[in-house]
Amino acid sequence: xxxxxxxxxxxxxxxxxxxxxxxxxxxxxxxxxxxxxxxxxxxxxxxxxxxxxxxxxxxxxxxxxxxxxxxxxxxxxxxxxxxxxxxxxxxxxxxxxxxxxxxxxxxxxxxxxxxxxxxxxxxxxxxxxxxxxxxxxxxxxxxxxxxxxxxxxxxxxxxxxxxxxxxxxxxxxxxxxxxxxxxxxxxxxxxxxxxxxxxxxxxxxxxxxxxxxxxxxxxxxxxxxxxxxxxxxxxxxxxxxxxxxxxxxxxxxxxxxxxxxxxxxxxxxxxxxxxxxxxxxxxxxxxxxxxxxxxxxxxxxxxxxxxxxxxxxxxxxxxxxxxxxxxxxxxxxxxxxxxxxxxxxxxxxxxxxxxxxxxxxxxxxxxxxxxxxxxxxxxxxxxxxxxxxxxxxxxxxxxxxxxxxxxxxxxxxxxxxxxxxxxxxxxxxxxxxxxxxxxxxxxxxxxxxxxxxxxxxxxxxxxxxxxxxxxxxxxxxxxxxxxxxxxxxxxxxxxxxxxxxxxxxxxxxxxxxxxxxxxxxxxxxxxxxxxxxxxxxxxxxxxxxxxxxxxxxxxxxxxxxxxxxxxxxxxxxxxxxxxxxxxxxxxxxxxxxxxxxxxxxxxxxxxxxxxxxxxxxxxxxxxxxxxxxxxxxxxxxxxxxxxxxxxxxxxxxxxxxxxxxxxxxxxxxxxxxxxxxxxxxxxxxxxxxxxxxxxxxxxxxxxxxxxxxxxxxxxxxxxxxxxxxxxxxxxxxxxxxxxxxxxxxxxxxxxxxxxxxxxxxxxxxxxxxxxxxxxxxxx
Numbered sequence: 060x061x062x063x064x065x066x067x068x069x070x071x072x073x074x075x076x077x078x079x080x081x082x083x084x085x086x087x088x089x090x091x092x093x094x095x096x097x098x099x100x101x102x103x104x105x106x107x108x109x110x111x112x113x114x115x116x117x118x119x120x121x122x123x124x125x126x127x128x129x130x131x132x133x134x135x136x137x138x139x140x141x142x143x144x145x146x147x148x149x150x151x152x153x154x155x156x157x158x159x160x161x162x163x164x165x166x167x168x169x170x171x172x173x174x175x176x177x178x179x180x181x182x183x184x185x186x187x188x189x190x191x192x193x194x195x196x197x198x199x200x201x202x203x204x205x206x207x208x209x210x211x212x213x214x215x216x217x218x219x220x221x222x223x224x225x226x227x228x229x230x231x232x233x234x235x236x237x238x239x240x241x242x243x244x245x246x247x248x249x250x251x252x253x254x255x256x257x258x259x260x261x262x263x264x265x266x267x268x269x270x271x272x273x274x275x276x277x278x279x280x281x282x283x284x285x286x287x288x289x290x291x292x293x294x295x296x297x298x299x300x301x302x303x304x305x306x307x308x309x310x311x312x313x314x315x316x317x318x319x320x321x322x323x324x325x326x327x328x329x330x331x332x333x334x335x336x337x338x339x340x341x342x343x344x345x346x347x348x349x350x351x352x353x354x355x356x357x358x359x360x361x362x363x364x365x366x367x368x369x370x371x372x373x374x375x376x377x378x379x380x381x382x383x384x385x386x387x388x389x390x391x392x393x394x395x396x397x398x399x400x401x402x403x404x405x406x407x408x409x410x411x412x413x414x415x416x417x418x419x420x421x422x423x424x425x426x427x428x429x430x431x432x433x434x435x436x437x438x439x440x441x442x443x444x445x446x447x448x449x450x451x452x453x454x455x456x457x458x459x460x461x462x463x464x465x466x467x468x469x470x471x472x473x474x475x476x477x478x479x480x481x482x483x484x485x486x487x488x489x490x491x492x493x494x495x496x497x498x499x500x501x502x503x504x505x506x507x508x509x510x511x512x513x514x515x516x517x518x519x520x521x522x523x524x525x526x527x528x529x530x531x532x533x534x535x536x537x538x539x540x541x542x543x544x545x546x547x548x549x550x551x552x553x554x555x556x557x558x559x560x561x562x563x564x565x566x567x568x569x570x571x572x573x574x575x576x577x578x579x580x581x582x583x584x585x586x587x588x589x590x591x592x593x594x595x596x597x598x599x600x601x602x603x604x605x606x607x608x609x610x611x612x613x614x615x616x617x618x619x620x621x622x623x624x625x626x627x628x629x630x631x632x633x634x635x636x637x638x639x640x641x642x643x644x645x646x647x648x649x650x651x652x653x654x655x656x657x658x659x660x661x662x663x664x665x666x667x668x669x670x671x672x673x674x675x676x677x678x679x680x681x682x683x684x685x686x687x688x689x690x691x692x693x694x695x696x697x698x699x700x701x702x703x704x705x706x707x708x709x710x711x712x713x714x715x716x717x718x719x720x721x722x723x724x725x726x727x728x729x730x731x732x733x734x735x736x737x738x739x740x741x742x743x744x745x746x747x748x749x750x751x752x753x754x755x756x757x758x759x760x761x762x763x764x765x766x767x768x769x770x771x772x773x774x775x776x777x778x779x780x781x782x783x784x785x786x787x788x789x790x791x792x793x794x795x796x797x798x799x800x801x802x803x804x805x806x807x808x809x810x811x812x813x814x815x816x817x818x819x820x821x822x823x824x825x826x827x828x829x830x831x832x833x834x835x836x837x838x
Contacts, residue, residue, distance in 0.1 A: 086209040089136065089180065090206070092124055093125055095129070111251060120203050120205060120207060130148075134178045137179055138184075139182070140183070168182075168193070195256060197210070199509065200506065202509070204514065222471065224472025227253060227477055233653045234653050240274035256506075262332075263298070266319065266323070267283075284326055287329045299334070304316040333368050337379075338375065370395070371400065380413075387414070395418060396419060411470065426459060426476065426482050426489060429448070429451060429453055443531060448659070453481060454485065456488050456504050456524065456528065457528055459488055512561065512564060519547065520551060526543070533715050534716040536578070573660065580622060588614055588671070591614040603694060604682075662736075666736070667742075674697070732745075744769070747830060754811050755835060758810055760806050762837050763800060765799055766812065766836075769792075774814060776812065777813045780813075
């Protein structure tokens with residue numbers, strides 16, 4: 060018995076030792092690591108790499124790692140180039156073959172080497188940029204907590220970028236909703252963080268007037284040079300977006316434009332790309348634009364011999380496009396580096412196909428806007444469009460992953476269009492997909508939350524970001540997840556007070572509160588409107604005047620008997636925090652935002668989500684009618700505006716809950732946006748499509764129908780492919796066109812309504828025809 064007991068004690072002891080050893084191998088502890096950097100990594104990256112590692116680790120752990128060019132420490136982080144054989148007497152790990160990621164431009168390998176009781180974490184890169192990207196991967200995946208930094212052991216990870224160009228626009232100008240308030244130090248830190256997530260290019264918009272923004276802390280003429288210096292520090296390409304003179308046919312415009320550009324080139328320490336949009340702004344014909352660009356390239360190369368001239372074909376009509384490509388094919392100019400695809404350019408795949416192979420093709424995707432933009436939010440509830448507007452906090456990892464994979468494949472890379480800090484998640488997503496378009500967005504977002512918020516909250520915060528995107532999917536009143544999203548972020552907010560000053564944290568929590576407030580307010584205001592229509596139903600009994608007075612009093616409770624003010628107060632609290640932390644301008648009056656469109660979401664948080672403003676104006680018109688009968692008839696029409704009766708149907712074209720609309724706008728120039736977003740028109744009038752399609756099933760094939768359309772301008776309507784003739788054809792807002800539909804066209808009970816697009820290319824989009832409401836009324 061004693062022998063058996065002794066055996067088991069020995070067995071348990073050995074098991075404990077093995078268990079401890081196994082436990083020790085679960086992590087690679089870098090808390091006491093020494094940093095060794097190869098002398099072959101040239102300045103300024105030699106110094107930049109060291110400062111990034113030391114500073115970013117200290118911020119998150121309070122540890123001060125040392126730099127010593129020896130191997131005395133038990134744990135070492137070693138930075139070396141792939142072509143090196145040795146680093147201070149120690150052999151640099153190398154793999155056979157020429158196709159390893161660390162041998163390709165900007166590629167790197169992170170490799171854990173164990174030698175006895177010593178551990179070396181190698182960052183081996185093809186070039187100095189690759190060193191920074193390897194450091195980025197290390198910092199994004201390491202778990203950093205107070206007094207501790209660990210990494211999974213036995214790591215052997217390598218990658219090189221799929222796309223050569225990966226960047227973002229940071230125009231230091233008043234149009235931006237936040238970074239016109241930034242200092243040089245804030246830009247330096249932000250560019251660093253973008254590089255750590257894989258970006259290699261940054262684009263500024265120079266030539267801003269010093270008094271053009273009330274938020275400038277640095278003269279823009281100075282900042283445009285400082286941004287160039289920051290790019291040099293991180294070996295990132297410095298680009299500028301510089302439109303040509305609006306009309307090059309004006310006397311001296313050509314030479315004046317060149318002179319302004321030359322003065323900038325001369326003072327800029329680094330410049331790699333000059334992007335001149337062909338339109339937006341500007342309407343120059345390529346016959347004038349091409350000579351200007353040619354002369355511009357000669358001036359540019361005097362100061363920056365390797366910099367490139369780029370141009371977009373934005374706003375070009377067919378004749379301009381053909382002229383431009385005929386010129387490239389016949390003259391094959393060397394001064395042009397490439398073509399930029401932007402909003403209103405020719406189709407991206409066609410542009411790539413027409414572009415001679417000697418030229419590069421850069422993507423200029425809009426990842427910053429939600430409406431009236433390149434990539435409108437899909438299936439967005441109208442209430443968000445009316446309140447959150449064009450530049451809200453908009454993390455959309457799933458949507459942008461899909462769009463990246465669809466469109467970027469036609470290009471050599473991208474510099475995104477951005478006008479503020481609100482799209483920060485989207486920037487990181489695009490940068491990482493530029494390395495590997497197949498990368499799981501969940502991995503990218505988790506690295507984002509771990510790096511910026513810490514490992515303890517990384518998983519839940521990542522889920523919270525995806526939940527914020529789900530908040531925007533479909534009708535708000537059918538979305539049960541909005542309150543669950545708020546509950547998650549409230550828990551994170553309460554349990555992590557140490558993150559309260561983190562601006563990325565502030566943005567995400569603010570959105571969670573905003574969405575929940577809009578949901579509560581929409582439900583309340585829609586109920587008030589429905590009850591107001593019930594009051595209108597009493598008009599024949601109590602009279603038109605009293606009916607209107609009672610209905611208006613009831614629906615206006617939305618302004619006097621308020622709901623969920625605790626949620627609204629939190630939104631405003633975070634608006635103030637964001638202004639203090641990064642100068643985010645969420646209000647025109649309160650924070651001097653450039654305009655209502657530029658992220659001023661606080662100014663619209665209480666914009667009516669029912670038609671009380673419209674009803675008030677309609678009732679004033681009814682007051683002027685001569686007879687009670689006319690008043691009652693108009694009130695009856697208003698009451699039944701969205702309820703045409705049994706067997707009939709109504710659709711608000713741009714509402715997420717429209718039952719019969721099968722089209723989705725591919726260009727969200729779909730918001731009326733009058734009176735700086737404070738329109739008093741019906742809510743259904745304010746969002747629209749240019750040429751929607753609607754589909755109906757199970758119609759009564761023995762009945763005729765009437766199709767009624769509201770909108771603006773023309774309505775070239777087809778029913779099951781046949782163009783219908785109208786019997787009424789009013790073209791103004793909230794006026795009506797009517798098209799009789801014969802039962803002969805719906806013998807199977809099926810109907811598809813479509814609209815031909817009229818020839819209106821010569822008109823500004825605000826003047827082009829659109830559809831807002833469609834009724835199918837059984838006769």
